[in-house]
Amino acid sequence: MNEIVGIAYILGDDISTDDIVPSYTLTMRDPREMAQFTLKFIDPNFSNDITGKNIIIAGENFGTGSSREEAVNVFKILGIKAIIAKSFARIYYRNLINNGIPGITLNWDETLFSSGDRIKIALHDGIISNISKKKKITFTKLPVFITCILEEGGVLKKLLKNG
Amino acid sequence: MNLTLAEKILLNHSRIDDICPGEFIECEIDLIMVHEQLGGRIHVEFEKLGLTKVWDPEKIFFILDHWIPAPTISAAQMHQDARNFARKYQFIHNYSDQLNQGICHQVLPELGFARPGMLIVGSDSHTTTYGAFNCLSTGIGATDVSVVFATGKLWFKVPESYKIALNGEFKKGVMAKDFILQYIGDISTKGAIYKSLEFHAAESLSMDSRMTISNMAVETGAKFGIFLPDARLEKWLKFHTKESYNAMKPDENALYEKTYNYDLSEITPIVAKPSSPGNIEKIENVEGLEIDQAFLGSCTNGRMEDLRIAAKIIKGKSVNRNTRLIITPASKRIYQQAIEEGLIEIFINAGAVVTHSTCGACIGGHLGVLASDEICISSTNRNFKGRMGAPSSQVYLASPATVVASALKGKIADPREVL
Structure with a gap:
């Protein structure tokens, strides 16, 4: 889990869970079908555009709104390995960590990241390298409590292992 | 001691002796509310644990409210999955077939399940509503619900608290909704991420109004939106529950990260x-x-x-x-x-x-x-x-x-x- 390498995809501020998973898709039984509707209202082609990209870099208050964990699961299905945001909504952050996906809080601007950049995250060291832009950025390391959950691949796997 | 309401109630539900904002603790949950999400990701996640029972079927409140009666086949299917789960694990407080009960956050307090001092979680972000009844309550996702179903416990990051003093009374045509929209606008939808909002209101503020305010507390990013207990709450509880409860107040010198004062007579639509x-x-x-x-x-x-x-x-x-x-x-x-x-x-x-x-x-x-x-x-x-x-x-x-x-x-x- 320490090192995550991937391609960046940029999103804006205040992306809500309603944006990520519109309510009308919530009753779909097949999560893969639901994932096709990810961010449909923001970018109708998102589920295609995201192909080949696996690190989301977003603005403020990412995941604001409802508690629907589908808004984490669809990203998991689409192959997202980590989310970097200026700030996260509380429930969304928990849902990310509980599902074993690192959420990194970082104040960034356009000089640091663009869509398509190759990114390397060294989680334990608190360093993000933008390989495309040849830049290194430090972030506040995640608390040990959080990295322990991530190491196990999520809170349910941790529970299964440790009881 | 100098504890806020959130710190006091979290401490009461943990096995630690002292509490400090920012630390991660484990708490025992008094009640968990689940709705349609039980038929969404919750039953799928919980089954991964391979358990034959839930920790305490008495402490689960289950109601369907989002798509009732089912308007589509997919909603009906979701309801069926949820009901099957509730029957399999023998939920006691199962209102999934009483389709006329209403919306979870209204029905749960009406039936006396939200009592002062309780720690309540729910599969809905507006679970903060029970803060009106001096409950520490918040919304969680499907994985967290599965953890509570399995263990009755949940991890929390102890939040810093904002004190919001509400004085005066609304003028004609102005309501609690106007205040909470004003507050959300003032501090922004990310202004209280991970914080506990603690409302110190005058007794004249109705329970209905308090529910509106606690309900939308989450729109500031807050984790809790809790009111202090008072005679008005006592009166409400007399009509709605016979159970005992442990009303909680913050310490007099509790430490707040921020304090806000609102004169409700100055709020406009x-x-x-x-x-x-x-x-x-x-x-x-x-x-x-x-x-x-x-x-x-x-x-x-x-x-x-x-x-x-x-x-x-x-x-x-x-x-x-x-x-x-x-x-x-x-x-x-x-x-x-x-x-x-x-x-x-x-x-x-x-x-x-x-x-x-x-x-x-x-x-x-x-x-x-x-x-x-x-x-x-x-x-x-x-x-x-x-x-x-x-x-x-x-x-x-x-x-x-x-x-x-x-x-x-x-x-x-x-x-x-x-x-």
Whole structure:
């Protein structure tokens, strides 16, 4: 889990869970079908555009709104390995960590990241390298409590292992 | 000690001796509320644990409210999965077949399940509503619900607290909704991420109003929105529960990260424009905008106080010919009381549609879905893009008084002018 390498995809501020998973898709039984509707209202082609990209870099208050964990699961299905945001909504952050996906809080601007950049995250060291832009950025390391959950691949796997 | 309400209640539910904001602790949960999400990801996640029972079937409150009665096959399927799970694990408080009960956040307190000092979690972000009853309550996702089902415990990061002192009384035509929209606008929808909002209100603030404020506390990003206990709460509890409880107050020298003071008599009608509850405007600046639909209902504003002021405004008048008004009481009990008080007849005579109690219209699920480019003024809590229907539809959030005043005129209107 320490090192995550991937391609960046940029999103804006205040992306809500309603944006990520519109309510009308919530009753779909097949999560893969639901994932096709990810961010449909923001970018109708998102589920295609995201192909080949696996690190989301977003603005403020990412995941604001409802508690629907589908808004984490669809990203998991689409192959997202980590989310970097200026700030996260509380429930969304928990849902990310509980599902074993690192959420990194970082104040960034356009000089640091663009869509398509190759990114390397060294989680334990608190360093993000933008390989495309040849830049290194430090972030506040995640608390040990959080990295322990991530190491196990999520809170349910941790529970299964440790009881 | 110098503890806030959140710190005190979390400490009471943990095995530690001292508590400090920022630390991670494990707490025992008094009650968990689940709704349709049980048939969504929760049952799928929980089954991964391979357990034959839940930790305590007495401490689970299960109700269906978002899509009831099921308007589509997929919703019906979701309900079936949820009901099957509840039967398999022998939930005691299972209201999934009592489709007329109402919206979870209204029904749970009405049935006496929200009592002071409790730590409650729920599969819905507006679980903060029970803060009105001096409960520490918050929304969680499906994985967290599965953990609680399995162990009865959950990890928490101890939040810093904001103290919000509410003094004075609302002027005519101004409601708790106007205050909470004002507050969300003042501090922004990310202004209290991971914080506990602690409301110190005057006894004159009604329980219905407190519920509206605690409900939308989450729209600031907050984890909790809890009120101090007082005589008004005591009175409410007498009518709703026979169980004992442990009302909690913060220490006198509790440490708050920020303190806010509001004189409620200075609050004026507020509208949140698309597509954020924090995008607020004074009514004067949006007045006159033509609307297609007005919606009064939801866990935020479908209570007696809301229906009474609506009836007062609309009695003997008619909804504008080019506008539709939909009214959804928040629960069966409220619906019945509104019938007894003659409010439903007033609404129907004025041309409103009165529906059974459900979350339907608020989430664009059913009973009031918007078409492309339609504009709706709504007493609900969120106006995100596509929230109530088509992605190009637009939702303006407002108080019940503003919603109904607008329905009369067919455009956004100031309730102070029609009261």
